[in-house]
Amino acid sequence: MSVASEIHVPLQDRFARELPELGIPWRSETTPNPRLLVLNEPLATGLGLDAAWLRSTDGLRFLVGNLLPPGAAPVAQAYAGHQFGGLQPRLGDGRALLLGELSDEHGRVRDIHLKGSGPTPFARGGDGLAAVGPMLREYVISEAMHALDVPTTRSLAVVATGRPVQRETTLPGAVLVRVASSHLRVGSFQYAALTRDHDLLRRLADHAIARHHPAAAETEHPYRALFEAVVRVQASLIARWMLIGFVHGVMNTDNTTISGETIDYGPCAFMEAYDSDTVFSSIDHWGRYAYGNQPAIAGWNLARFAEALLPLLADTIEEGIAFAEETFGVFQTEYDATWSSGMRAKLGLPTTVESGTLTSLVDDLLALLKESRVDYTSFFRRLGLAARGDAEPARGLFIDLAGFDEWMSRWRAWGPDAESMDRVNPIYIPRNHLVEEALAAATAGDLGPVQQLLGAVGAPYDERPGLERYASPAPEDFGNYQTFCGT
Secondary structure, three states: OEEOOOOOOOOEOHHHHHOHHHEEEOOOOOOOOOEEEEEOHHHHHHOOOOHHHHOOHHHHHHHOOOEEOOOOOOEEEOOOEEEOOEEEOOOOOOOEEEEEEEEOOOOOEEEEEEEOEOOOOOOOOOOOEOEHHHHHHHHHHHHHHHHOOOOEOEEEEEEEEEEEEEOOOEEEEEEEEEEEOOOOEHHHHHHHHHOOOHHHHHHHHHHHHHHHOHHHHHOOOHHHHHHHHHHHHHHHHHHHHHHHOEEOOOOOHHHOEOOOOEOOOOOOEEOOEOOOOOOOEOOOOOOOOOHHHHHHHHHHHHHHHHHHHHHHHOOOHHHHHHHHHHHHHHHHHHHHHHHHHHHHHHOOOOOOOOHHHHHHHHHHHHHHHHHHOOEHHHHHHHHHHHHOOOOHHHHOOOOOHHHHHHHHHHHHOOOOOHHHHHHHOOOOOOOHHHHHHHHHHHHOOOOHHHHHHHHHHOOOOOOOOOOHHHHOOOOHHHOOOOEOOOO
16 A cells, blocks of 8 residues: 555544544555456446546556555444344444545545455455445445435445456455445444443444434433434335335344445345245245345344443443433334335325325235235335326236235225336346346456446436346246345
């Protein structure tokens, strides 16, 4: 790594300076000949970065952490985490690096973070590297989530390292450049709490309030307000996942952000045939992180957040626990509100539909979808046609025609708005078979399918000729889909 005065990137060192106990100063591995695979030019512009410069030799060296501006203080962040329910007291960035922070065009602070940049002291025997396929997966799916208006980390670039990565086979290596509101997690607070350093825990909470929930600082009990704010944003986030059929796959506490953004697109995937028991991750043998379990798991993770925060929530443990238990009602209220408003919009229903009627319509519809294994995403687009008077595209998906006809009669009685439905129901999502096809091609050196997929999912609501295959479920011979963490 070298530092050059001609690099005009105003990287801040806020995290490294304010919370030195939660990071180890570190440097990325040298990449002699970095090669750009994909660059998010609109995001670069929003960060005040010159896309043409990022494509240059010096720009690529910056993107992999080998050339930094004066004053940069990269760190590997420390955090703990419950992984599949078991506490790991020391995880941290084993193959990642926080280069620093930038202020975007709206004045918001954003982390610039590398993934696959080499082993750190947290690597736990791993090689610290990443392969082209998993890094492009995160790029594609995070950008699709952004287009779907789901709070998410973003991907600025994927850069090939030219270094082979040994997994089950030898794969080409790459570095992902990730942008986030921050990388503060429930696991960050767990790590601080485990040190029993209450001053560190307080400084971390103050940092999180300033960064994400500044209104909490104006309240009588700022740390209680912080906890409630995180509960709210997480409840809203999970409801948004559920509305689009997204399965995260690895909802450990170290992947639960304080900002309410989706982070870590490892074994994630979009559900096709509707089933609340849908699991994609190859290591989730018991379905802990199944689609239908995601709200309950988020609540469990937030309970661990409450445990970490207890010294700041009240003078006694009993009082803190009582407050946390009371606040969990906020999760259900926020989740229900986001889910209900989202489903109302997906069904094109007016606000005059009472909540009980809406719940009955949604519950009955989901039961019909599950019974007939109907593709979740395309169904709602077809239902928009039914709102226009053409019911057959949707009706033909069901085994129980009488049951669906009865449901549709109840739904139509409320005068659903087809135009509003099309504005919230995507036609293009990152279909699992197309993601795998694109990643396989990219691993072999052909980036065309990745660019085509990005073009489709980047405008998910706008139907376009020639993109029919991007709107269709996987063919039957695709089989049962499994995802892997990519490490």
